[in-house]
Amino acid sequence: MKTKRLSAFLLASALLLSSFGCQRVDPGEEQKKFNDFLNNEFIETMESDYTTSHVYLNKPENFGVSKENIEINLGTRMDMQEQKEEEKKTKETYEQFKKFKRNALTDTQQDIYDSIERSASLYEQMSDDKFDYYASAFESMGGLHYQLPTLFADWELRNEQDVKDLILLLEDVDDYVDSAIEYTKIQAEKGLLMLDLDSIISYCENIVKKGENSSILTSLYDSIDALHLSDTKTSDYKQQVKKAFAASFLPAYQNILDTMNTFKKQGEKNAKSLSAFENGKEYYKLLLQQSIGSDKTPKEVKKMMEDAFYAHISNIQDIVSNLSDDEELLKALSSNQFPQTSYTSYEQILEDIKKDMFQDFPEVKNLKYNIKDINEEIASDSGVAAYFNIPSIDGDSIKQLRVNPKSSDIKSLSTYSTVSHEGFPGHMYQYAYLYENIDNNFAKTLINENAYVEGYAVYAQYESFKYLDNMNQKLLQLFKENELASYCLVIGADIGIHYEGWDLTQFTDYMSEFGFALSKEEATPLYNQLWANPAAFQPYYVGYEEIIDLKENAQDKLGNKFKEKDFNTALLESGIAPFSVVERHIDSYIKRTK
Structure with a gap:
């Protein structure tokens, strides 16, 4: 998904800008003051960043945001003096935030509290002078x-x-x-x-x-x-x-x-990589945790993804062994070419999914959308096939999807997968649910946990395969398992490059060890992509594996009481949050369903 923020490096500085806080222990008072704090933070952030306020608010004045206080520019510069001034303000506000008594807050407020606490703590650590210019x-x-x-x-x-x-x-x-x-x-x-x-x-x-x-x-x-x-x-x-x-x-x-x-x-x-910086391994660990929505270490994430790789390979082997006489399957395996869909437009894909998805996902009222090509002049050659533009919280709620004309043709399974990731039941649906069911404006707009956002969309795109009822479902499962196995190794390699200091040869050896033999010509562009974009893929695929772990746990504990729609509702109801918060909602779903 493509957000409207200009730089990942600058995102966190907009999170906590005011200096309001309290120490009262009366629950009612504490809850009111926490809501006031969130509202003040929302207003301060919108007034301090024009691009953010323009994207999220059609009528800022309806939210207490004064247009007169908003300077029209592209935001904070990257010179270190300005960065340090922003860091100082943010840290002062973080200290005020920590004075709130978490146990006196409502369950919903505790979700928001935990999300802010995690983001602010990571930001504080990553703002250490030893990481300047990283x-x-x-x-x-x-x-x-x-x-x-x-x-x-x-x-x-x-x-x-x-x-x-x-x-x-x-x-x-x-x-x-x-x-x-x-x-x-x-x-x-x-x-x-x-x-x-x-x-x-x-x-x-x-x-x-x-x-x-x-x-x-x-x-x-x-x-x-x-x-x-x-x-x-x-x-x-x-x-x-x-x-x-x-x-x-x-x-x-x-x-x-x-x-x-x-x-x-x-x-x-x-x-050579982040690992070559004086404090690069420590920085990468924090960057990784910022990207995965949890406090797992690089070693733990690498093991998690390698275990997931073996699980996906095992699933592939089961599919192949059970369908050894399936000519369509054998053809796909031998040629690595999967059958195409019959779709002729992106709208057709979305409308077909929309007909079926509410048997598995909670209904929302507004799923209006608009699809346009990314201008060919600016279409990225770096693999971005499509992106979703976040809508304003007070506008007409028409979702905006942009598709890359340089990407694969409309009939390909990859195109279907991308459209369902960015559209339904992925990001467009995800934000429609968020805007209709989450009341707090701060939570709607300023909590940034990409692992949940992107992990959900990867989960949603594979869930949408079941709606291709005219295609071989085992073949679709094979496509899914093969993709996921590949990305598990990509995550492992990213950690190897930036935490363990692998060069191209070590990267190639790692891929070969797991059965993915690459020539130097094949390995070099993938290595360079990972080297130049540390932790870029983690939100998608570590996030996905976290969600699947939660789902499998719910299935194991509930047995035949498990319902797809109920699980997906629990998955969505926390809003954008770290996985510790999401897990609480899944646990509550399990407890009340048993």
């Missing part, structure tokens, strides 16, 4: 250079004021990017560089080459047209947008391109 601004799978074009191509204009604000945002790009480049140059000086230079250069060259013929501009023009302003205003605003794009956005990308080419020409040495 985070990368230009990761190849979701770096700043990729996020900005996507942000503007999808930017929603709701009224004329939004157009004026958009112009200010575009004018801010050059300065914002410059701070990231200066940060990256210091990384290089300190020997903390880990950049896939060729990938970044290729992407930025495409942006610069298009210049003012950019499809990003075309998208913005279309959004201005949709406001139906007067012809004079429409023309004037388009000229201002074009001017800001030419004067700020394009120079920023030329700056990135020049910097990366300079690094390449100078033979700037990349670090």
Whole structure:
């Protein structure tokens, strides 16, 4: 899923910004003050970050958010002084937060408390000076250079004021990017560089080459047209947008391109991995825990995923042994090509799933959606097949799905899997349920646990296979088990590279040990992707395995009393949360069902 936040490195700094707290032990008073604290945090965060408030709020004033207090820019810069100021504010607020008496709070408040506590504690640890300049601004799978074009191509204009604000945002790009480049140059000086230079250069060259013929501009023009302003205003605003794009956005990308080419020409040495940094292993452990929604160590996660690998391989062997005379299965095994679906559009996939999914998932009222292609100019070559744009909490609730025209054809099983991950019963449904069933605005918008969010969507995409009732279900299970087995090893390799310091040969040996023999040509791009994007895959597949463990535990304890719909309701009802919180809800479901 693609969120609208500009940088994973900056996300946590928006979490806790006010300085309200209390020490009262009366439950009623404590609960009220905790709600006040959350509301103040929500308002402070929205007023401190324009892009966040614009994405989540159509009418900020209805939430006590003052537009006059919101500075129109792209957010906190990456210079260390500004970062340290934000860290100081956040830590002060964390100290105030810790004064609340958890046991005096309601069950729902305790869920939120535990989510904040975990995120804030990790943020505090990762903000230690010894980790300065460890985070990368230009990761190849979701770096700043990729996020900005996507942000503007999808930017929603709701009224004329939004157009004026958009112009200010575009004018801010050059300065914002410059701070990231200066940060990256210091990384290089300190020997903390880990950049896939060729990938970044290729992407930025495409942006610069298009210049003012950019499809990003075309998208913005279309959004201005949709406001139906007067012809004079429409023309004037388009000229201002074009001017800001030419004067700020394009120079920023030329700056990135020049910097990366300079690094390449100078033979700037990349670090071997995070493990090569002085405190890199400790940092990776925290990064991993931030990515997996639990406090498991790298060693524990690696063992968990290797155990899961063997379980998936065992499932594959069972399928094959029971269907040895199935010609369709044997053909898929021998050619590694799976049959296609009969779908001709993304809408057809979603509508078919929607007909069946409520037998397994709780119903929601609003599942309206809109699907558009990612502009080919900015479509990522790094494997992002589609993404879901988070809707505002007070708008028309039309969900927005973007699909990559460079990805596989519409009939492929991979396309069906991706659409169900991002759409139904994945993210679009997940957020529809969240918005309808979670009352607290802070919990709806500012709790960030990607392992739950992405782990659920992976779980949902495989659950949706059962709705392909005209296809061989055993073959679909084979497809699923094979994919999951592969990603289990990807997680193990990521830990090997960034925690144990593996080079390409050690990575290849590891994959071969588990039966995935790769040539150097095959291994190099996968190794480079993991090396340049530490812990990128963990939220998806560690998150999935956590959910499956919870489900299997519920099935074992409940036997024939287990119901898919009841389990999925318990899985969703916590909202976005770490797995310790999710597990409490599953345990409650088990207890009341026995």
